[in-house]
Amino acid sequence: MHFNRGSIGITWLDNYLRPNMTVSFGERNGALIFLDAVTGRAYTADSEQPDETLVLYFNLDGTGHRHHWLPDGSFEKADMRWDDMSSHWKPYPEFGHYDDLIHAPNAWLEDKLK
Numbered sequence: 001m002h003f004n005r006g007s008i009g010i011t012w013l014d015n016y017l018r019p020n021m022t023v024s025f026g027e028r029n030g031a032l033i034f035l036d037a038v039t040g041r042a043y044t045a046d047s048e049q050p051d052e053t054l055v056l057y058f059n060l061d062g063t064g065h066r067h068h069w070l071p072d073g074s075f076e077k078a079d080m081r082w083d084d085m086s087s088h089w090k091p092y093p094e095f096g097h098y099d100d101l102i103h104a105p106n107a108w109l110e111d112k113l114k
Contacts (some may be wrong), residue, residue, distance in 0.1 A: 007026050010022065014043065020040065020049075021041070022037075022040050032089050033091075036089040051068065052069060061085075062084075063080070065079060
């Protein structure tokens with residue numbers, strides 16, 4: 001987990017200590033943070049570099065972008081739209097109270113990556 005001025009980032013590692021899921025929240029009004037981006041990475045067992053990377057960027061109005069780097073080296077980009085952004089909002093965590101943010105990626109995140 002890292003805190004920068006106006007943002008919070010959380011990265012989960014795989015069994016080989018490689019980053020496989022990252023979420024990024026941006027501060028919106030001091031009391032709330034908004035999920036801005038989710039990055040998922042897939043690796044072969046002996047690689048330090050991801051074979052595939054998928055990034056979803058979210059905007060407050062439900063629009064966003066999908067960037068997908070595929071194993072064959074190609075890149076796909078698409079505009080996206082989500083109807084309900086309410087699950088992207090969380091209260092800004094108090095110092096030391098990060099449990100709501102650091103749970104391992106759940107079904108919601110995995111569904112967004114599809």
